[in-house]
Amino acid sequence: MKYSHIICHYSEIGLKGRNRPYFVKILRDNIKLTVNKIDKCPLEKIQIIHDRILIILSDYNDITLQQIKKSLSNIFGIAYFCPAIKINDGLDSIKTNALSILKEESFESFRITARMSTPSTLSKMYVHEKVGEYIQKKLKKSVSLKFPDINCYIDSFSAGTFIYTDKIKGSGGMPVSTGGKGIVMLSGGIDSPVAAYYLLKRGMSLSFVHFHSIPHVSPASIEKVKELTLNLSKYQKKSKLLLVPFSEIQEEIVSKTSEKYRVLLYRRMMLKISNEIAHTERGKAIITGEALGQVSSQTLENIASVDCVSSLPVFRPLIGMDKQEIINTGKLIETYDISIRPHEDCCTLFLPERPATKSTAISLEREENKFNYSEMIKNAIDRIEIVEF
Numbered sequence: 001m002k003y004s005h006i007i008c009h010y011s012e013i014g015l016k017g018r019n020r021p022y023f024v025k026i027l028r029d030n031i032k033l034t035v036n037k038i039d040k041c042p043l044e045k046i047q048i049i050h051d052r053i054l055i056i057l058s059d060y061n062d063i064t065l066q067q068i069k070k071s072l073s074n075i076f077g078i079a080y081f082c083p084a085i086k087i088n089d090g091l092d093s094i095k096t097n098a099l100s101i102l103k104e105e106s107f108e109s110f111r112i113t114a115r116m117s118t119p120s121t122l123s124k125m126y127v128h129e130k131v132g133e134y135i136q137k138k139l140k141k142s143v144s145l146k147f148p149d150i151n152c153y154i155d156s157f158s159a160g161t162f163i164y165t166d167k168i169k170g171s172g173g174m175p176v177s178t179g180g181k182g183i184v185m186l187s188g189g190i191d192s193p194v195a196a197y198y199l200l201k202r203g204m205s206l207s208f209v210h211f212h213s214i215p216h217v218s219p220a221s222i223e224k225v226k227e228l229t230l231n232l233s234k235y236q237k238k239s240k241l242l243l244v245p246f247s248e249i250q251e252e253i254v255s256k257t258s259e260k261y262r263v264l265l266y267r268r269m270m271l272k273i274s275n276e277i278a279h280t281e282r283g284k285a286i287i288t289g290e291a292l293g294q295v296s297s298q299t300l301e302n303i304a305s306v307d308c309v310s311s312l313p314v315f316r317p318l319i320g321m322d323k324q325e326i327i328n329t330g331k332l333i334e335t336y337d338i339s340i341r342p343h344e345d346c347c348t349l350f351l352p353e354r355p356a357t358k359s360t361a362i363s364l365e366r367e368e369n370k371f372n373y374s375e376m377i378k379n380a381i382d383r384i385e386i387v388e389f
Helices: 017-036 062-073 091-102 124-139 191-201 220-235 247-256 259-281 300-307 323-332 361-368 373-382
Strands: 005-009 043-049 052-057 080-087 109-116 150-157 160-164 181-185 205-212 240-245 385-388
Touching: 005 062, 005 160, 017 043, 017 052, 017 062, 062 080, 080 091, 080 150, 091 124, 091 150, 091 160, 109 124, 124 150, 181 191, 181 259, 191 205, 191 220, 191 323, 205 220, 205 259, 220 240, 240 259, 240 373, 247 259, 247 373, 259 300, 259 361, 259 373, 300 361
Parallel strands: 109 150, 181 205, 205 240
Antiparallel strands: 005 052, 005 080, 043 052, 080 160, 150 160, 240 385
């Protein structure tokens, strides 16, 4: 079936009252930008019509249609979308086209579901009855209202009358760039890409910061975070990855501070640097992949004593999730297989045998004062490498 249109529906945006036009416009722009990236793009026009966004397509092949479907499924804000054909108004046209579509499908039971949003002499119940009766007679198939093998949708609104059989689930959430900008501390592990995904889903646009300890470790973690950033870039217009050299700061912490506080001091230095980057990038929050109690640095006390160095809110969307839930999402968004590749992480470098689990801000400040961290932070920021996607 050659579809001429795709009807996109949103859900949460519909609750925005007077601000809804703003969110819908951003969603339309995100759709246009994403679809336009497809080779030999068949996009002719995108229209906002009441509670729908209507995509009008020009000529395309089956491969291009699959690319469009995949792209739309990655756009936050879309509840579901429906590849459709536009037909003439009137009962005879609906009958003929419903028959034409259903003849191409294999099924034993069917249902007709009409939505007649425009003033018409046809009520949806009348359409259900007459079209269902016609299909039943022509194809010798049974009607099933509760559990049909196939559902034929008739959607009539101000743009015309459309017919389709597929309602493809979208990603939901809010359109990216409607929720401000954040900075993700991207480690290369399983958790932080999943945390980034959840904030993208809430409409936040993101830049990514990765701390590496070259030459103490191989460049494997950098290659991983590049792949992870590229993967997450399918959800937003463009992405920026900032690679921060962290080995000198770690060496100073190892040589001059108490062993049990090492990881917490790493985290505080990373937060301080991420805050500086956020001010430059106009970010309003820091995002991490931490979950409560997952490792020793993620106890409630340690989280509190680390967070106090941040002038920006620190978001932890995974805070109440267990590891399997995080893994399941990582597999769903196709970051898990990248994340589990072996690499040496800077936070696992020079790990203490008995890390502190109940630190205080005062104890960590005392340790920090043993070395000139301000100068070292400035040096690290000056040597940041930026990769854009």
